[in-house]
């Protein structure tokens with residue numbers, strides 16, 4: 001590898017930790033570092049990101065392009081952060097402040113978009129033209145990649161289907177659990193980890209985490225299996241909406257719940273009753289990079305050529 005080849009650095013800003021990764025031109029991981037997120041402190045968060053980037057560049061002896069994934073987005077209306085559960089970022093020009101601290105342009109995207117991008121570039125959906133990435137964790141998010149590019153959308157919310165209502169609801173699913181967004185019966189209230197646990201308890205099961213329910217189902221517990229079957233049916237209905245609207249070539253499941261055995265089995269048949277098509281061939285797969293997809297996708301926000309240009313125009317010397 002040429003020593004002139006710029007690094008591509010990805011930063012994943014989470015509620016509890018900030019992680020940085022350095023990729024070479026072929027997507028090989030060269031280094032990775034993390035620090036605790038300075039919760040509630042904006043200036044310290046900017047400094048922490050800049051410090052991680054400077055630190056990994058110092059170790060590797062090269063500069064890099066910087067992409068950042070956050071659980072939120074830059075509002076096209078104001079140029080500041082919105083929809084972030086790291087609420088101390090909201091209303092702040094976070095990408096511009098990090099760019100100023102690092103003396104170079106940075107790109108910022110929603111973490112679900114970064115996840116989808118990582119899986120579309122060289123992950124479980126490599127080679128697919130249109131990819132819908134789903135994060136099933138404590139929340140439910142989604143991101144869209146078209147021809148290798150993330151699709152942010154006019155309002156920077158493309159793919160955010162977790163706060164759509166659960167489609168084709170049954171009588172006992174209406175109006176559905178209250179959601180922090182102010183509505184009831186959002187997809188997230190059913191398909192998140194806490195949603196699955198709530199559903200299990202509501203059906204008479206014991207108070208368990210989603211992971212524990214999955215383990216009980218794998219061990220043959222009938223009630224836990226029934227809960228997982230309801231979950232899979234709801235996931236099928238929720239994703240059928242996506243197929244009818246976007247018709248992706250591949251849907252990638254990520255987040256903690258994607259590790260549940262059986263979640264990626266039985267597709268695309270689960271979609272067929274709800275999709276408006278004679279046949280449904282959509283691939284539904286588990287993420288290749290697991291928890292690392294977000295940070296890898298942030299690095300992929302710059303192509304290799306763009307990365308070289310960004311560093312060139314930003315000036316390498318003092």
Ligand SMILES: [Zn+2]
Nearest residue numbers: 163179181186
């Ligand atoms: Zn909601």
